[in-house]
Amino acid sequence: MTKKNKKVDPGIEFDNSVDKEIFKLRNKQSKCMHAGCNAFAISSHSISRAISLGEIAKDGILLTPKSERKYPDKKYFIGDIGYKDASTFMGFCEDHDKKLFHELDRHSIQTYMDIVTQLYRSISYNYSIDSVYLIAQIRVLERLMETHENVVMNAMHKNHSMLSRLENLQTRLSDLMQKDKVKQEVQDPFSVNRIQASNIGIYYKKLNFQVPIAINTKYMYRLSNEEFELFVINIPYKDCTDFLVMFDLEYSKYFHSFLEYIFSSDINILNYIERVIVSSENWWLKPEILEHHSDLKKRIIQEDLYFLIGNEKYYDISIFDELRLSLISDDPKFDQEREKLTLLPEREPFEKRKKEIQQKMAATTLRLFED
Structure with missing residues (x-):
């Protein structure tokens, strides 16, 4: 039998370090995130x-991505969720949830404080979800500990590093919320x-029209050994x-030209939002759109x-047809945008695409864990 660790909470002791790690994560999840x-x-x-x-x-009702696990496949679909x-x-106690986000629940962004507070709210969401x-991944990796200990420990280290980065961002945003300068109004929010x-x-x-989807997501990038x-x-x-x-900001050089392009026009922002829809899972869409x-x-x-x-910055199918029409003109530079309204691209058969991506993901996952 594995030697038991020391108690970390009155009346609780653990048979292994994995259970101890999960307890620490769950205990942190159950408490208010406010310092x-x-x-x-x-x-x-x-x-x-x-x-x-x-x-x-x-x-x-809203629409959101969902997954259905049915061994050995995982099926993705777009399903209903109550708004x-x-x-x-699970982020904040009732008192801090009201105090911190009262203004965000009354009006759209008006001040730099609103921007920072919304980002703090969003980062807290990402930390909680991750x-x-x-916790689920630790349980899966635990089964591989005896045969692939180095791979498992490396994977756990990467996951903890990600949570540490999110926690660090949380702290920086929380500190910013205490500064008087962020109380100033955004002078030109539509620029x-x-x-x-x-x-x-x-x-x-700020866009002067409604894009009827709520999004709160993050993309992971990897350069050499940095994430x-x-x-x-x-x-x-x-x-x-x-x-x-x-x-x-340390990685601004990787995002600068990309974001300058995205924010250069409203149609570019709409294109990017459509790309986000098919490349992330944390969004909630107005049902009439589909x-x-x-x-x-x-x-x-x-x-x-x-x-x-x-x-990337572009998706080859129009999701927001009416909105797209309102943002483009008869100018030839919008020919591609008009084509997206009427033409559907051809795709490889689903099973062929699935096999290719599963092989690619398996190779990528193994490489990431072994690096």
Whole structure:
């Protein structure tokens, strides 16, 4: 029998270090994330339920990516979720949830404080969600410990490093929220705002129309032995939208030209949002958007979600048809945008695509764990 570790909580002792690690993560999840608060967390929203999610819901329902595990396959599909459950996480106690995010639940972004507070809210969501994934992964990796100890320990180290980066960003954003200068109003929210503070890079723009999808997601990037993230947040309101992107300023050279292109026009932002839909899982969409598409178009979009098509800046199918029409003109430079409204691209058969991506993912995962 494995030697027991020392008690880490009165009345609790563990047979192995994995159980101890999971207990620490779960205990942290159950407490309020606000520094110095030990009250129990409630189910918080990372996107305002009152003035955002409720505005795009139909009869209280939104659409979101879901997965269904059926051995040996995993099926992705777009399903219903109640807007009261969308974007939720165990993050803050009831008192701090109200105090910290009161203004964000009353109006769209107006001040730099609103920007920082929303980013703090979004990072907290990502930390909570990733902690849940990590707990599940630890259990899977535990089974490989005896035969592949080095691989398992390396994988756990990478996951903990990611959580540490998120926690560090949380702290920096929390510190920024204490500074008076962030209380100033954003002078021109409908222009591109480039913000640098506490070694954090932020791009922000308010759109004067509703993009009917809420997004709170992050993309992982890897360069040599370094890992870093790009965070994307889209918040729709009744008649406008707040679009934000955040990254660690240390990696700005990798994102600068890319983000300059994305934020250079409203149609580029819309194109990127459509790309996010088929390359991430944390979004909540107005149901009517897909209801108006043909069955074939919906099937292609749903299959593309399964393959999580990269995080480039462009998607070859129009998802927001009416909105796209309102943003383009008869200028020839928009020919490609008009084609997306009527033409559907050809895809390889689903099973062939699935086999190819499974082989690619297996090779990538093994390489990442062994590096």
